[in-house]
Amino acid sequence: MRLIEAARAELLDTGGTLEVAKVAARAETSPGLLYRYFGAKDGLVAAVVHAFYDAYDDAVFAVTVSSDLGWIERERLRLSREIDFLRDEPLAPIVVGRRLREPSASQADAERLATQIDMAARNISHAQRGGEVDPAVDARLAAAAFLGAFRELMAEAMSREVPPSRDELLDTIWRLGTSIIPST
Numbered sequence: 001m002r003l004i005e006a007a008r009a010e011l012l013d014t015g016g017t018l019e020v021a022k023v024a025a026r027a028e029t030s031p032g033l034l035y036r037y038f039g040a041k042d043g044l045v046a047a048v049v050h051a052f053y054d055a056y057d058d059a060v061f062a063v064t065v066s067s068d069l070g071w072i073e074r075e076r077l078r079l080s081r082e083i084d085f086l087r088d089e090p091l092a093p094i095v096v097g098r099r100l101r102e103p104s105a106s107q108a109d110a111e112r113l114a115t116q117i118d119m120a121a122r123n124i125s126h127a128q129r130g131g132e133v134d135p136a137v138d139a140r141l142a143a144a145a146f147l148g149a150f151r152e153l154m155a156e157a158m159s160r161e162v163p164p165s166r167d168e169l170l171d172t173i174w175r176l177g178t179s180i181i182p183s184t
Helices: 002-014 020-027 031-038 041-060 071-088 103-129 139-159 166-180
Strands: none
Touching (some): 002 020, 002 031, 002 041, 020 031, 020 041, 031 041, 041 071, 071 103, 071 166, 103 139
């Protein structure tokens, strides 16, 4: 939708702040239309955050990987896609770096993180059933720990003037991940 794209462009231009009048001008519409569709500025910000996570999910989690690969190989490929998406997506430093100050942004981000933790916990449980991950690990706690560490790593990396290389990020999170989620 034009309003979401206009809001996204405004957030990118301002580094994370949004004014309704400027978004309406970018979308070549009235501010009233924004309020009609989104209720308030918070609703529009939440819609932008959800659109970001929809693209994230499509690029990272909805990709089919060969079942011929073991869990560890599939996870390393998924992490590579995830790092690539976050490094290439201009909105990532604003969303993942928590530069949005509206409460709705935090709420939308928390909802999407909870969904990612659910997916990761199911993924870890599947690997445990397949004998590839230590069954003594609490899958949900491990998923939360890993995703928290990954998000903080990426937020730090994206905040740097010269971000670490993709390979350095992958190596760092992989080392940490194998300590959180040990194989059998």
